[in-house]
Amino acid sequence: MSDTLKTNLKSITPAxxxxxxSxxxxxxxxxxxxxxxxxxxxxxxxxxxxPPLVTSWEILNLKEQIAEAxxxxxxxxxxxxxxEVFDECAPEIITNRLKVLLQMSLVMVHGMEMPVVRVxxxxxQYAKPRSDDFEVRGDVRLPSYRGDIVNAPAFEAEARRPDPERMIKAYARSAMSMNFVRALVDGGFADLHHPEYWDLGWVEHSPLAEQFHRIADSIGHSVRFMETVTGQTPGSVRRVDFFTSHEALHLHYEQALTRQVPRQWGWFNLSTHFPWIGMRTAAADGAHVEMFRGIRNPIGIKVGPGMSADWLKSLIRTLNPDDEPGRLVLIHRMGAGKVADTxxxxxxxxxxxGSPVLWIADPMHGNTEKTESGYKTRRFANIQAELEQAFDIHAACGSRLGGVHLELTxxxxxxxxxxxxxxxxxxLKxxxxxxxxxxxxxxxxxxxxxxxxAKHQRLRG
Structure with missing residues (x-):
């Protein structure tokens, strides 16, 4: 832990x-x-x-990295x-999720010339908010599907009945996923010496193909140059830090995994490194904010176009009263047509x-639409447009967009x-x-x- 963070922690008090x-x-x-x-x-x-799914020292390591961000x-x-769904707790799916995030991060490390926090x-991520408690099809009215931690998606009475045993199943699958991710990362899955992990087949169809090949080649040359000069392999070439996150929506589950640990003061949510509060549960006087204010994890808050300045300031005062660095991440999700106004x-x-925060952009949720054929979709052009506007708006306001939050597979x-x-x-079909x-x-x-x-480089000049 850095000396600066140690000094700041001296002024942090339990909720x-x-x-x-409570x-x-x-x-x-x-x-x-x-x-x-x-x-x-x-x-x-x-x-x-x-047993906990994550450790307190991993959480504090992430908090320090967020403070640096x-x-x-x-x-x-x-x-x-x-x-996530229970049936997709499978090695090939977990491997592909990890691969795309690692490859994205390496592109960013190369182009931005700074470390990347990988979350x-x-x-x-087994609980989902719903617009309505019930779903109606014809004459049948059943409880809405709230994620596999609660019930099943099939439109049948027994499948939609909330079953508390599903919390145990969600815990087990989370543990299996975490164990496999840790094994991959510790075993060298992120090793830049293995070009076979870089699936380049698709880029032949992309106007960015030449750029991507250049990035991959440059990273390989840089690794070999460091090894030649130093005579050793830098540890970060073979292993990276990797953290988990989910929307901490299901409060009975989150309470059960909130613990005290030896040699640390306070309470940690040990179900994940980085929980976040969604827009639908971000009421300043609501149960989710009450739960979050007492844990030492870094936490995220989704910020939508309906959130007022006073509401947001109230959340900051409640969740970070001591202005702790690394504590708060604000995830704005406005939509390409609203971000400039809001x-x-x-x-x-x-x-x-005056409170330290990390602003990151979620360009996905504000750009959801439904096609005439009934599919929910998002247009890549709108996702890109919201991101580019967000970078420019932060720069114009003397702020900084320090990250992105994406739904991907x-x-x-x-x-x-x-x-x-x-x-x-x-x-789509x-x-x-x-x-x-x-x-x-x-x-x-x-x-x-x-x-x-590319946007970051243009802003940097």
């Missing part, structure tokens, strides 16, 4: 009048309605005895599935608080329109696999990373 179940005194939105309270209590009690010394890359949106005033409001899906291969609406929101596929995600680098 007052807080306990890990959220239950507040209005808790987007929660499953279980019909068996005893079964819920039993599942939660068993969860509370199971706030100071402009790192870039924050967060990405993964909109909602996967997986190993716990973001500047929020940036100015946050600057007025390492699979060859066709869920977002556009990109290098110019996918059209007619392509070919490989549309998401159960909730459309995701960037492997090539679209990698293409976007190159566009982010």
């Amino acid at each position: 007052r009048d807080w306990s890990r179940d 959220w239950q005194k507040f209005e808790a939105l987007q929660q499953a309605k279980y019909d068996d309270g005893e079964a819920l209590a039993d599942a939660q009690a068993r969860l509370a005895t199971l 706030q100071a402009g010394k790192r870039f924050f890359l967060q990405g993964g599935d909109c909602a 996967g949106r997986f190993a716990g 973001l500047p005033s929020l940036i100015e409001a946050v600057k007025a608080t 390492g699979e060859n899906v066709t869920e977002c329109i556009g990109g290098a291969r110019e996918l059209g609406e007619h392509d 070919r490989a549309y696999k998401t159960t909730v929101d459309p995701r960037l596929n492997y090539e679209q995600a990698l293409e976007l990373s190159m566009l982010i680098v």
Whole structure:
């Protein structure tokens, strides 16, 4: 831990009048309605005895890296599935998710000439908010699908019944995913000596093909040059830090995995390194904010066009009263058509608080639309447009866009329109696999990373 962060931690105090179940005194939105309270209590009690999924020192390491990103010394890359499903806890799917994030980060490290904080949106992303508690099809009305941690997507009464045993299943699959990711990273999956991990087949169809080949070759040459000069292999060439995140929506689950640990003060949410609060549960006087204010994890807050300056300042005061570096990440998700009108005033409001924050952009959620054929999709052009505007707006306001939050997959899906291969609406039905929101596929995600680098370089001059 850096000396600066150690000094800042001396002024951090535990949250007052807080306990890990104090959220239950507040209005808790987007929660499953279980019909068996005893079964819920039993599942939660068993969860509370199971080993943590992450460690406190990993959490504090991430917080330090976020503090460095706030100071402009790192870039924050967060990405993964909109909602994980139990059936996709499979080695090839996990490997592909990790691969695309690693490759995106290496493009960014090369082009931005700074370290990248790598955060996967997986190993716990099993809960999803819903617009309505119920779904109606014809004359049938059933509880909405709230993610595999709560119920199943099939439109059947038994499948849609919230089952607390699913919390145990979500924990188990999160643990298996984490263990496999750790094994891959520790075993050299990120080793730059292995060009076979760089799947270059798709770029032959892209106008960025030559640029991407140049990046891959340059990284390889740089690695070999360092080894020749130093006579040894730098550790970061073979291994990278990798963190997990999810929307901490299901509060009974999050409570069970919130623990105290030896030789550390306070409480940690040990279900993930980086939990975030979504727009639908970000009420300043709500249960989710109450839960978050008492944990020591770095935390994210989704910021949409409906959030006012006063609301945002209230959240900052509640969640980071001691102005701790590395504590808060603000994830704005406005939409390409709204970001210019809504973001500047929020940036100015946050600057007025004097509190350190890391601003990152989620260009996915504000750009969701439905086609005439009924598919939810996102246009790559709108995603790119919102990102480019966000970089420019922050620069104009004397702020800095320090990262991105993306819904993506390492699979060859066709869920977002556009990109290098110019996918059209007619392509959606070919490989549309998401159960909730459309995701960037492997090539679209990698293409976007190159566009982010190009924008960063233009701003840097």
